[in-house]
Amino acid sequence: MNIVVAVKQVPDLIEELEINEEGTGLDPDVLSFVLNEFDDHALEEALLLKEEAGATVTVVGVDTTGELDQALYTAIAKGADKAVKIVGDFEEGERMPTPIMARLLADAIREMDYDLVFVGVQAADDLDGQVAPMLAALLGLPHVGVVVGVEKADGAVKVHKEFWGGITADVLVETPAVLGIQAARQAPRYAPVSRVRQAMKEATIEEIEVDDLPEAPDASVCRMFIPEATGRAEMLEGDEEAVAGKIVEILKERGLV
Amino acid sequence: MLTLPERIAFVLLAVVCVAIAARGFYRIYRAITRGEGSIPFHLFARRVVPVSIEILVQKPVMKARPVVSVFHAFVFFAFTFYTLVNIFDLAEGFVGFTTLHRGGLWALYNLIADLISVAGLVGMAALLIRRFGLKPFRFNDNVFLNPHVPEGIPRDSLIVGVFILLHVGSRWLGQAFRIAASGQPDWSQPTASVVSMALAGLSEGALTFGEHATWWLALGLILLFLPYFPYSKHIHLMIAPLNWILRDPEKPLGQLDPPTKNGEGAAHLHELRWFQLLDTYACIMCLRCQDVCPAHNTAQPLSPAALEINKRYFLNEHLGEFAAGTLNPPPLLEMAISKEAVWACTTCGACVDICPTGNRPMVDIVDIRRHLVYAGDELDPNLQDALESLMRQGNSFNKPARRRARWAKKLDFPIKDARKEPVEYLWFVGDFASYDPRMQENTKTVAQLFHQAGLDFGLLYEGERNSGNDVRRVGEEGLFEMLVEHNMKELGKAQFKAIVTTDPHTYNALKNEYRAYGLDVPVYHYTEVLADLIESGRLKVNGRLSNLVATYHDPCYLGRYNRVTEAPRRILRALGVDFREMPRHGVNTFCCGAGGGRIWMDTATGERPSEQRIKEAASLGDDLKYFVVACPKDMAMYSDAVKTAGYEGKIEVVDIAQLVARAVEREAHEQPQPA
Numbered sequence: 001m002n003i004v005v006a007v008k009q010v011p012d013l014i015e016e017l018e019i020n021e022e023g024t025g026l027d028p029d030v031l032s033f034v035l036n037e038f039d040d041h042a043l044e045e046a047l048l049l050k051e052e053a054g055a056t057v058t059v060v061g062v063d064t065t066g067e068l069d070q071a072l073y074t075a076i077a078k079g080a081d082k083a084v085k086i087v088g089d090f091e092e093g094e095r096m097p098t099p100i101m102a103r104l105l106a107d108a109i110r111e112m113d114y115d116l117v118f119v120g121v122q123a124a125d126d127l128d129g130q131v132a133p134m135l136a137a138l139l140g141l142p143h144v145g146v147v148v149g150v151e152k153a154d155g156a157v158k159v160h161k162e163f164w165g166g167i168t169a170d171v172l173v174e175t176p177a178v179l180g181i182q183a184a185r186q187a188p189r190y191a192p193v194s195r196v197r198q199a200m201k202e203a204t205i206e207e208i209e210v211d212d213l214p215e216a217p218d219a220s221v222c223r224m225f226i227p228e229a230t231g232r233a234e235m236l237e238g239d240e241e242a243v244a245g246k247i248v249e250i251l252k253e254r255g256l257v
Numbered sequence: 258m259l260t261l262p263e264r265i266a267f268v269l270l271a272v273v274c275v276a277i278a279a280r281g282f283y284r285i286y287r288a289i290t291r292g293e294g295s296i297p298f299h300l301f302a303r304r305v306v307p308v309s310i311e312i313l314v315q316k317p318v319m320k321a322r323p324v325v326s327v328f329h330a331f332v333f334f335a336f337t338f339y340t341l342v343n344i345f346d347l348a349e350g351f352v353g354f355t356t357l358h359r360g361g362l363w364a365l366y367n368l369i370a371d372l373i374s375v376a377g378l379v380g381m382a383a384l385l386i387r388r389f390g391l392k393p394f395r396f397n398d399n400v401f402l403n404p405h406v407p408e409g410i411p412r413d414s415l416i417v418g419v420f421i422l423l424h425v426g427s428r429w430l431g432q433a434f435r436i437a438a439s440g441q442p443d444w445s446q447p448t449a450s451v452v453s454m455a456l457a458g459l460s461e462g463a464l465t466f467g468e469h470a471t472w473w474l475a476l477g478l479i480l481l482f483l484p485y486f487p488y489s490k491h492i493h494l495m496i497a498p499l500n501w502i503l504r505d506p507e508k509p510l511g512q513l514d515p516p517t518k519n520g521e522g523a524a525h526l527h528e529l530r531w532f533q534l535l536d537t538y539a540c541i542m543c544l545r546c547q548d549v550c551p552a553h554n555t556a557q558p559l560s561p562a563a564l565e566i567n568k569r570y571f572l573n574e575h576l577g578e579f580a581a582g583t584l585n586p587p588p589l590l591e592m593a594i595s596k597e598a599v600w601a602c603t604t605c606g607a608c609v610d611i612c613p614t615g616n617r618p619m620v621d622i623v624d625i626r627r628h629l630v631y632a633g634d635e636l637d638p639n640l641q642d643a644l645e646s647l648m649r650q651g652n653s654f655n656k657p658a659r660r661r662a663r664w665a666k667k668l669d670f671p672i673k674d675a676r677k678e679p680v681e682y683l684w685f686v687g688d689f690a691s692y693d694p695r696m697q698e699n700t701k702t703v704a705q706l707f708h709q710a711g712l713d714f715g716l717l718y719e720g721e722r723n724s725g726n727d728v729r730r731v732g733e734e735g736l737f738e739m740l741v742e743h744n745m746k747e748l749g750k751a752q753f754k755a756i757v758t759t760d761p762h763t764y765n766a767l768k769n770e771y772r773a774y775g776l777d778v779p780v781y782h783y784t785e786v787l788a789d790l791i792e793s794g795r796l797k798v799n800g801r802l803s804n805l806v807a808t809y810h811d812p813c814y815l816g817r818y819n820r821v822t823e824a825p826r827r828i829l830r831a832l833g834v835d836f837r838e839m840p841r842h843g844v845n846t847f848c849c850g851a852g853g854g855r856i857w858m859d860t861a862t863g864e865r866p867s868e869q870r871i872k873e874a875a876s877l878g879d880d881l882k883y884f885v886v887a888c889p890k891d892m893a894m895y896s897d898a899v900k901t902a903g904y905e906g907k908i909e910v911v912d913i914a915q916l917v918a919r920a921v922e923r924e925a926h927e928q929p930q931p932a
Contacts, residue, residue, distance in 0.1 A: 014650070015657050032657075034649070078633070190641045192630050193648060194520045194735030 001055040001152065001175075003046045005118045006105050006135070007075070009033040009065045010125040017226065024221045028093030035071040038120025044184035045150055046118050047079045053152040058082040058112060062104050064096045069205060076203045077195035078188075083203065084108060088210035095125050099216035102134035108208050110139065114176055116157065121146055121180040132180035142173050145180035258353040263469065267350070267477065274480040281487030285538060287580035288572060292531035293517040297503055304502040312498055313337075317613040321545050325387065328380040335377025335425055336494070342370050342428065343476060350472055357435060357443070364445035367432075371446040374429040378422060385418040394544055399558035401595040403570040410490075410542055410566070417491045424478050431471030438464040488573050493541040497614035500539040503532065504615060510606055511769035511818040513623060516734050522627025526568065526579070526586040526593070533621050537572060539614040540565040546608035546618060551848040551866035552601040559598035561608035561618035567593040589625055599625050600637065603866070604730040604853030605813040610844065623853075626732025643857035644733055651722030651740065653857060654692040659719040662686075664697040670708055673715030679752035680715035682707075682786070685767060687760030688723045689889035695896065696889040699912045703759060703783055706917055710795040712786070714757065720747035726766035726814070731854035741774050748776065755779040757786050761815035761888045762852070768819065782815055784887045787917055788827040798920040803833040805916070807883035808874050810839070811846035812891055820844060825887050825913055832920045837877045839870075847873070849894040856890055867898035875904060884910045 011017065011026055012034045018027040046057045059075040061068050063085045072083035086104050090096060109117060117139070122129040129145070136143030148168070149160035159171045162182060173179075236243045251257045259267065290296070311317060315333060318326045348354040356363055387393065394410065396402060403409075429449060436443050436453035438461070443450050456464065486492055514530070516522045523529045544562045552559035571579075571592050578584035590596050602622045609617045630636070636644070646655040665672050675683045684707070690700045707714050725740035755778055758764045768780040790796045809829060815821045822843040829836050841847040850866035874884050884899070886892055895910040 012649075014655055032649075186635070187638060187641075189633055190630070190636050190644060192633070192733060192735055193739050194631065195633075197735055197739075 001049075001053060001116065002058065002112070002114045003049065003055050003116045003118060004058045004060055004109050004112055004114045005039070005043050005046050005075070005080070006109070006131065007039040007043065007059055007061040007068075007071060007120070008036050008101070008123060009061075009068060009071055010036045010123050013124065019224050019226060023223045025095065025224055031093055033065045033067050033093075035074070036120050036123040036125075038122055038181060038183075040120075040188040041184040042118040042120045042179075042181035043075055043078065043080065044186065044188040045147075045181050046116075047189070048185060049150055049152065050079065056081045058084060058114075060084040060086070060105065060108055060112075062086045062090070062096060062101050064090050064092070064094065064101075066092045069200075072205050073199040073203065074191045074196050076199040077191040082206070084112075084206045084208060086208045086210055088213070090213075097216065097218040098126065098128045098130045099134060099218050100213055102131050102138060103214040103216055104210060105131070106135055106138035107214075109135070116150075116175055117141070117178040118150075118181050119178065121182045129180070132178050136178035139176075139178065142177045143180070144171055144173055144177065146182045147179045148181075148183045149185045150179065150181075259350045259469070259472070263473075264351060267480075270477065270480050274483045278483035278486055281484065281576070284576050284580040285487055285492075288576060289531050289534045289538075291527040291579065291582060292529050292534040293523075293527075294530045294532075296531050297505065300503055300505060304504075304506070308498060308501045311501070317497075317501070317615065320613065321548075321611055325384070328383040328387075331376040331380025332384065332421060335373045335380070336421070338369060338373050339377075339425065339428070341366075343479065346428065346431075346472065346476060350476070357439065359443055359445060367443065367445045368447075371429070371432065371449050374425050375448050377425045378429070381418055381421045381425070385414075385422075388414050388418075394542075396544075396547070396560050396563055397553060397556050397558075399556060399597075400553070400560045400563045401558060401567070401593075401598065402563055403567045403592070405570055405574075406563075406566055409570065413489050413491075413542075416485065417489055420478060420482050420491075424475055424482075427471040427474035427478070431468060431475060434464050434467035434471060438468065487576070490540065490542050490569075492538055493614055496535060496538040497541070500532070500535055500615040503535070509769045509818070510609055511765040511814065512772065513620070513729060513770070516624065516627045516631075520627070520734055521631050522629070522732060522734075523621070523624035524588050524590075524628045524632070526571065526589060528628075529589075529621060529624060532617070533624070534568075534572075536614075536616040536618065536621075537565050537568040539616055540569060541614055542566055543613065545611050545613065546616070549607040549611050549845075549847075551603055551605055551607070551850055551869075552598070554869065555850075555864050555866050557598065557601040557863075558595050559601040561616075561622075564594045564598075564618045564621060565616060589621075594622070594625065596629070596634075598622075599629070600858065601855075602853055603813075603848045603850055603855045604727075605848035606817050607813070607845075607848065610817055623730055623732060626730075627734055628732070630732040630734075637858040639859055640731065640854060640857045643854075644728070644731070644736060647723055647728060647740065648736055651743065652688045652692055653723065654688065656692050658722070661691045661721055662716055662718040664691065664700050665704065665716065665718075668701055668704055668708075672704060672708075673713075674718055675715035675751035675753055676717060676720060676747070678715070681713040681754050682715075682757045682781075683748070683751055683753035683755070684714050684716050685721060685724070685756050685758040685763055686716065687758055687763040687889065689893065690759040691721070693889065693893060696892055699889070699892065699914055700759060702912075702918045703914045706787065706790070706796060706914060706921065709921065710790040712790065712795075715751070715753070717747050717751060720750070722747075724760075724763040724766035724771075726762040726770065727852065727854045727856070729766075729770065730852070731857075741771065745771070745774055745776065753778070755781060757781045757783055759783050759889060761812040761819075762890070764821075765814040765818050782819075782821055782824065782887070784815075784824040784828060784913060785821060787914065788824040788831075791828060791831045791917070796917065796921055798831055798917065799833075801833060801920045802916060803835065805832075805834040805883060806837065806878070806880050807834045807885050807911075807916075808837045808839050808877055808881060809842070809885045809887075809913075810849070810870065810874075810891060810895070811843055812886070812888035813846060813848050813852055815887065816842075816846045817844050825885070828913055828917060829885065832916055834883075834916070837881060839873050839877065841873065849888075849891050849898075851890040851894045856893070865898060865901070867894040868902040871895060871898045871902045871904055871908060875908060882907075882909060883916070884908050885913050885916065886910060887913045 011031045020027045057080040059080045119132040146162045151158040156174045315330045432449040433452035437456040546561040547553040643653040650658045725737040729737040
């Protein structure tokens with residue numbers, strides 16, 4: 001079984017984010033980038049499947065930050081077999097519109113030997129959730145989103161998926177298929193630095209050059225806002241009994257108990 | 258003198274027993290050489306005399322349990338002197354040579370032998386009574402033990418104890434028979450002579466039989482014991498001195514070796530280093546290490562002794578195959594120590610420091626952690642978060658690297674950037690002192706004091722990263738190296754004469770670990786610098802805090818690892834506080850539970866070492882008000898412990914710098930105002 005995991009990097013939220021001069025996006029000068037958390041889970045689920053059922057895991061991403069190598073080497077250190085990055089004349093540090101990213105990924109993946117494509121269900125920088133369905137459409141494959149576990153079945157995979165309201169379901173999908181991963185069955189593993197360094201020394205990242213960006217319809221941001229801090233905290237005064245009483249009151253009032 | 262058949266029998270017995278024992282010893286040697294690294298035999302010449310002297314005065318044993326140690330010393334002196342006694346007795350048996358002279362040097366020899374025999378018998382009897390009467394040797398129920406240990410240790414103790422009693426007792430009794438046979442008491446052998454009087458009525462034949470029987474019990478028993486030696490803890494009498502001799506005295510406890518096997522750490526017995534295999538033969542199973550272990554003391558499944566004992570029992574059971582290399586031993590986690598125990602270690606170093614036989618179980622634990630990290634074993638989620646943050650930002654707080662020196666902006670004076678202008682002291686602040694909001698106030702106080710004293714100091718600002726001390730002890734060697742490389746690069750950009758640091762863990766790393774990476778400047782803890790500033794008069798305090806009742810907690814990485822115990826006490830004396838010492842202090846301090854990366858892990862249930870420590874402080878008197886610390890991690894640990902142990906409002910945890918600042922302020926207020 002061959003699993004392709006598509007990844008991207010997003011701005012690290014530990015930094016204080018600033019809006020660029022035009023007011024339409026984040027200022028790339030103060031940004032540092034981390035692997036999208038959901039993609040980390042997608043990779044973890046792929047690695048778990050590899051350990052259980054045997055698989056080759058290929059990680060692929062569009063290098064929009066100039067720093068994707070770090071994420072790819074980390075993926076290899078964790079157990080991925082191969083890493084591919086798509087490079088071109090992209091605006092470094094700027095968010096790439098989803099339709100374009102999906103097309104670039106689809107073009108790359110089409111050339112690969114794959115049974116499953118795992119994509120993080122969404123990413124912090126756009127909360128768009130479109131890469132997986134778009135990839136499925138472009139590749140002409142079935143798609144299941146909000147997946148929280150994948151199991152190998154004969155010529156197919158059994159996918160555990162979440163619905164709204166806490167309902168879950170097991171879904172059988174014929175392979176090849178594209179899955180939007182919400183969470184792996186366990187927390188993404190730690191990549192020891194010595195293994196990452198070993199990967200940097202020994203592994204090679206395959207590069208795919210893109211000359212022209214594909215044409216794709218997209219929306220554009222008019223203005224971006226940073227949340228303003230508001231003082232909504234209410235301090236409860238009094239002894240333990242009184243405070244506990246007030247908490248119960250508030251919870252009841254809001255219909256939470 | 259023995260009869261001819263006796264002599265033949267003895268020689269035959271000797272040949273058989275020595276051959277069997279030799280095979281055992283050779284296997285032990287082979288087993289030890291299966292460990293990683295090569296044995297530094299070159300240390301032998303240099304170390305044998307100083308180590309022998311230390312052992313002759315029983316220094317390693319006397320570090321704890323004074324009464325028991327005295328009894329041990331009795332047995333030790335008897336056994337040591339008996340080397341000589343046995344040689345002479347052998348000669349008496351075989352060539353008719355005799356030591357029964359009643360004057361000159363022989364009388365002195367006989368006197369010493371006589372008295373030392375009694376001392377040895379008393380010592381051994383006392384140790385046996387303690388072991389089997391008082392039963393002090395217990396592991397807590399959570400500790401992983403080889404199933405044969407519970408009955409194996411008492412059996413071994415009994416065999417060894419009875420052997421010593423019979424060996425020494427028979428020789429002593431033998432002298433009584435000989436004195437009785439000679440017809441008159443020999444007052445150079447007073448105790449044997451007293452016994453001889455009771456034997457005086459026996460027939461000549463009975464006396465001769467007694468002489469022969471006791472000779473055989475004294476010397477024949479040694480032969481019989483020899484084959485058992487390699488399997489007994491009694492082998493400590495050879496391996497423990499060897500363990501001390503083969504240790505490089507210049508290498509501090511605070512400097513770890515890089516992992517073996519290209520960074521993979523130790524998963525199996527033979528992947529440990531040679532000395533970690535030697536350790537298991539040196540171990541006398543006294544359990545002193547677990548007595549001082551903060552994890553074992555709080556019912557965690559860790560006992561450093563059990564680790565060594567389990568290794569030993571495995572080797573006892575599989576020595577031949579292991580030595581020959583035909584056996585691949587099971588993982589250490591299945592035969593020596595549980596994973597929970599491996600992660601419970603605070604690397605406080607107490608086990609290593611207390612061990613009378615020179616063992617370093619903590620090093621095993623770090624090597625096993627290295628394996629777990631390298632092999633991708635699931636980590637405690639909080640630990641993983643901390644490591645990932647350290648990797649990306651160089652601090653464990655998941656805060657941006659460039660915000661490290663933010664606290665300095667709130668001072669009303671600028672601190673030099675040591676990368677831009679030369680300074681005398683480079684202040685390597687450390688993570689907790691830089692990022693923890695509870696500690697930043699104190700960091701500012703230290704800066705104030707340095708500034709007030711006119712100290713020429715500067716920072717690396719955002720260039721500083723976590724020193725990696727605890728990262729290395731968690732077993733994440735790659736990340737440790739990455740942090741060291743970064744810090745060495747930044748230090749290379751700065752000009753300074755010495756380093757001062759607020760954090761004992763950082764202090765240890767910079768002083769001991771960074772040497773291997775080329776750092777060669779004096780490193781000081783801030784208490785050392787403050788003590789000097791006070792004593793030289795650059796900070797004026799003059800014993801102003803005499804109404805303050807306080808105790809001081811020595812941080813492991815300062816007090817035990819680096820023997821810095823006086824500087825903080827010098828400060829407290831200068832401040833004039835009413836100072837009280839906790840029972841466990843100085844190099845024998847008790848860990849707060851935060852070391853070795855434990856501060857990043859979810860603490861297990863049950864009492865914490867820090868809570869135990871606060872209770873220890875509280876036992877010093879109801880009027881004890883201040884629990885003085887000199888480590889930012891201690892501040893975090895004990896501020897919590899005071900609350901959880903129910904001493905909030907009674908005991909206040911305070912950094913030593915706060916007290917200095919208070920005394921300095923008072924001094925400033927009390928100075929006569931200019932007219």
